[in-house]
């Protein structure tokens with residue numbers, strides 16, 4: 001990003017990078033985020049820019065609060081997150097709508113229709129209506145850049161935070177973007193004005209009235225705003241559309257008339273009605289919920305199709321083609337002959353070692369979100385619940401309080417997730433006299449989203465050294481009476497510590513610390529091999545699902561034959577520790 005400050009004319013950017021670029025050019029001063037696919041790359045693109053303060057916040061709520069503070073000090077501020085992150089940040093969102101802003105405040109939500117990497121596919125367009133703030137939806141990278149920059153102007157003009165919503169297809173598709181220079185925007189500084197910024201009931205009541213007036217003013221502005229446009233074509237078919245669905249409509253019905261909405265809250269009622277009158281058959285094409293459709297029908301506008309139900313999964317051009325009856329969309333060539341490749345924990349992953357111990361102990365596992373959630377798959381199958389980030393500890397406590405047992409369930413949670421939202425439920429366990437065993441799977445990074453730093457890594461988003469939170473000290477300060485740090489590669493010791501924790505009637509925190517193998521590739525360990533003379537073929541080494549440990553039993557042979565793929569083996573020694581026949585050993589170094 002910094003390289004492009006003296007702008008070359010055009011660059012191929014993903015939607016995420018384009019949003020970062022738009023904010024950069026608009027003079028954003030403070031950019032905050034918590035990682036989450038498909039939004040992570042927005043902050044990653046801004047982090048190297050010395051002109052912008054960037055931070056990975058502990059969670060999305062804090063990220064938004066920091067951005068709000070910057071805005072109230074007159075700086076342009078942006079906060080980005082994946083769709084479920086907005087649930088976490090929804091508390092400040094609802095009230096910053098009332099306070100409004102000083103410097104432009106832009107909130108980016110990246111939704112994930114089709115759930116490429118999410119636990120649900122909620123449609124965050126509803127948040128804009130709920131919070132009564134404007135929402136912009138770009139349809140490609142050029143628009144992503146322009147809309148992000150424009151969002152700061154709208155924010156300042158209407159004294160409101162502005163949501164920019166993208167989806168995975170926009171976030172991760174690349175298209176050409178015209179670049180411009182950065183325009184600096186100097187913060188005006190913080191000013192005392194509690195009637196605007198201190199939301200006690202008396203002030204909030206007055207601000208709510210202003211919010212309603214603002215929505216009316218925004219709706220009027222949306223009627224003529226250039227982000228909404230009519231593309232005149234065949235007047236027999238008209239389509240109201242926004243976001244990535246616009247591209248699909250252009251692909252399957254290139255000659256149809258289109259009302260392309262860049263502003264999807266509030267809707268321009270007069271413009272919609274005018275467009276409706278100008279075409280014979282009117283359709284609304286959208287992904288997930290009938291968000292636009294219901295509002296258009298509520299305007300009294302007649303559509304050419306029956307009312308839609310909320311749709312599950314991603315909208316694809318073929319479905320749009322069937323709906324509009326247009327040109328057949330070009331479908332990607334089927335990949336029927338490719339073997340399935342489900343995501344798997346890496347060879348040498350410390351999470352696998354810990355999960356193998358839990359599998360052996362046959363305990364229920366109250367799970368959380370991170371790489372370790374892959375433990376739900378065979379052969380480990382050690383993940384019994386997964387709701388949202390940070391839920392593992394509260395859910396385990398709830399099971400314990402309902403059943404009166406704490407000896408058959410543990411909560412597992414990653415280091416980044418623990419800091420995100422696992423600390424308060426741990427306080428709950430101690431405060432409410434639980435006996436939960438909490439295992440923090442500490443791989444010293446946020447691995448699942450691409451190795452972002454967090455408050456326990458000792459590095460900021462921009463790579464500066466900083467204080468590293470010590471989770472063991474934090475657990476003790478919360479009042480957890482038993483706190484242990486184990487190395488999950490030490491399988492026997494780990495099993496002993498977990499067993500003892502399950503037997504206690506007060507809480508235990510076990511930090512299973514083993515750095516992510518992908519961070520340590522430069523420090524290879526000796527691979528293992530199987531001594532076939534000693535191997536009894538029990539197959540226990542296969543039970544933890546390491547991709548390097550391969551079932552090579554020839555067809556028709558009864559006794560299992562296991563081989564270790566030297567090119568995959570990370571040398572963690574976990575299979576060796578699990579082997580009851582001592583048949584696994586270090587492979588001799590190659591000469």
Ligand SMILES: Cc1ncc(C[n+]2csc(CCOP(=O)(O)OP(=O)(O)O)c2C)c(N)n1
Pocket residue numbers: 034035036037060082084085088118119369370371372389413414415416417418441443445446447448449
């Ligand atoms: C509210 C919310 N924000 C962000 C995400 C995306 N996300 C899923 S897991 C995860 C963190 C994983 O890190 P960690 O807990 O350290 O586990 P690891 O993947 O390193 O094993 C993130 C950021 C999410 N699912 N929900």
